[in-house]
Amino acid sequence: xxxxxxxxxxxxxxxxERLARFWCEVLGYVVPPPPEGFATWDEFDRAxxxxxxxxxFACNDPSGVGPRLLxxxxxxxxxxxxxxxxxxxxxxxxxxAERLATLEAECARLVALGAVHLRTMVADEVNESCLVxxxxxxxxxxxx
Numbered sequence: 001x002x003x004x005x006x007x008x009x010x011x012x013x014x015x016x017e018r019l020a021r022f023w024c025e026v027l028g029y030v031v032p033p034p035p036e037g038f039a040t041w042d043e044f045d046r047a048x049x050x051x052x053x054x055x056x057f058a059c060n061d062p063s064g065v066g067p068r069l070l071x072x073x074x075x076x077x078x079x080x081x082x083x084x085x086x087x088x089x090x091x092x093x094x095x096x097a098e099r100l101a102t103l104e105a106e107c108a109r110l111v112a113l114g115a116v117h118l119r120t121m122v123a124d125e126v127n128e129s130c131l132v133x134x135x136x137x138x139x140x141x142x143x144x
Contacts, residue, residue, distance in 0.1 A: 020057040055073045078139065081140060090106040090143050091128070115134060118140070
């Protein structure tokens with residue numbers, strides 16, 4: 001049997017630090033400490049060649065369980081629907097009206113951070129409710 005490996009999820013984006021800080025708020029993640037020899041990320045950034053300044057930013061699960069998220073600046077904007085998206089598990093174990101109320105409350109918190117609520121998918125015979133959203137750069141994700 002193959003050994004399970006750690007992985008990170010990398011997002012192409014326009015503003016890496018801004019998007020990373022948004023996802024830190026969404027997930028309860030933290031910005032990792034700056035590299036050895038630098039007091040702050042700003043200091044590290046200023047030490048880089050101009051073309052690499054602000055090129056990437058990351059956030060980590062403080063418990064070390066979840067994957068690291070890396071945000072990398074790219075020149076092109078988002079043009080189509082994501083091929084991969086995050087499911088933010090805000091309603092795990094909940095069903096019916098209690099689940100929907102929990103998801104709507106989390107949706108309101110995320111909208112205040114700049115997310116956009118696209119649609120609510122109400123429970124049916126097969127699936128529980130979930131909300132489809134976009135982050136501050138238009139990347140789709142689900143609250144489920």
